[in-house]
Amino acid sequence: MPDSKQVNLVRMQAGQSGKVVEIQGGHGMVNRLSALGIRPGKRITKVSAMLMRGPVTIQVDRAQVAVGFGMASRIIVEVG
């Protein structure tokens, strides 16, 4: 896609916003995330990430959600 790039949540910068384009996981993971409002098409903002493969905190609508490192690395976001 031109003018935008796709990265996973871990590689996103804190403060950056983007649109979730893909969740690379099984049914269980997709369901758990979508129950918290994280699903393809959703705009999210990365708030912070903990050091040493710690969880990533994102803003989804008016809620903050902390996502474990492994899961975060499988959430693909289109930044921009």
Place this chain on the structure above:
Amino acid sequence: MACHRLGNKKNRQSGIKKVLLVGNPNVGKSVLFSRLTGVKVIASNYPGTTVSYTHGAMKLGEGEVEVIDVPGTYTLEPTCEAEQIALDMLGDGDLVINVVNATNLERNLYLTLQLLERDIPVIVALNMWDDTRHRGIDIDLAKLEELLRVPVIPTVAVTGQGIKELVQSIPRAASPRLPAQSHDERWAVIGKITDSVQRISHRHHTWAEHLEDASVQPLTGGLIAMVVLAAAFGVVRFIGESLINYVLDPFFNGVWAPVLLRLSSLLGGSGFLHEIIVGRLTNGEINFVESFGLLSSGLYVPLAMVLPYIISFYLVLGLLEDVGYLPRLGVLVDTVMHRLGLHGYAIIPGLLGFGCNVPAVLATRILESRRERFIAATLISIAVPCAALQAMIFGLVGARGGQYVAMVYGTLFVVWVVLGFILNHTVRGFSPELLIEIPPYRLPPWRAVLQKLWLRSYGFLREAVPIILIAILAINILYFWGVFEVIANFTAPVVTGLLGLPKEAVTALVIGFLRKDVALGMLAPLGLTSGQLVVGSVVLAMFFPCVATFVVLIRELGVVNMLKAAGIMISVALVTGGLLNLVL
């Protein structure tokens, strides 16, 4: 937990007998439940406070209906034990009050749509309605009601606004019985609903939101955590010690001791009855810690040694819970907790354990896998001393010097880490990753904080004091019959040989099954060295859970896993106690 069971008679007017409060975690179901029923329950500002259901009764029309506070769930496809409980309950309700967080409509409506697909009448309580305005959210109520085809009532559970209207709307409850849909179809419907009923205006970050963000940044978050935990510890010690030094000790020494001495002389100053009621006198005086009579130690231990710390601990814990800090702590410690086979949210049951291990073991239900629950429950039972035991550690070990208290806590911490590490590498199964909603910071209403404090302190008095009195009675009778003598001789090789304690110390380990605070008190008259007292405290903390925790562990883990956990406890306690004995 308050239980109000009702007969099977349906409410005559409406045919309703069971009303369920269902909704996402942390939307205020428990507060609403208290409003509707008058039953006071523990409510906090983090997802997963309620892990089992609570009953209550509410007036409806001329009759009464049963109201049930169901654990929060995001979806009717459960992902953890607490959510499974929520789903199981849905089968036998007659009406659902779906509690929805008005500031996060979209996500909350997913569960609402799932409920509307089922064959049960629903009304929607649009809670936290007061928050929508200053968050720049505008919701068209009439339109939402029309689209959902069930009554939608704006409520503010913490102030009671809208509760009357909510109850009045119960007769209008409806079950649209929407056709079952896939995930994507539901989200598409929700998108249409929110687009047409909700308008959001942009506004700037408030100071609370800046603080929220700073609490989950690695650097500022770490600093905030250190300050919060240090302050929490300092305040707990300060309030606890002040209550003891300025209120309870003066009362017991100045007022109660003379009364007991009069009673003592009435009872003849010695004898079996005197030992049980007043206890043994030391040089003609009452020693509240060592005398072990029902009216001396039996009252002094729970009321003057333990209760002050129960009050101070639960005041501070309640504030942390209601402000919404605990989930953030979970995010900060997640990486470390993964080394112990857990994820960051397991810190919450752990912290609850410093109050009482019973609710802590129950709270492990917020963890997703059986493996995590086993590890968390075992670690709590071994290495997290409850407030009652800690109060006694402060009182008895602290009298020998702060460094000895530090040794007890340091040892328990090392055991927690090492054992967690070992369990992570030996217990089969998997531990899922952290995935939690972080609530906004809130300034808790002081009434709510004090009410929760009262609930927990009263719970301690009601449940602990009778057991403490029974324990002291049992100790006196067992001494009198010489039962302890037999046990002490039998276990002497372990207690004396391995742990380096006098053989009589085994009585404390036996009584520890009833109450650990009383048990530690039994070590007081034995004339132990400071090192022996440290060994005794550590072994007592780890050796075996008290009976209340024991029962909950069996229920939560099952008999087989409980036996495994007990085996771990006993062996780890003996190894640790033995090592400490060599070092000290």
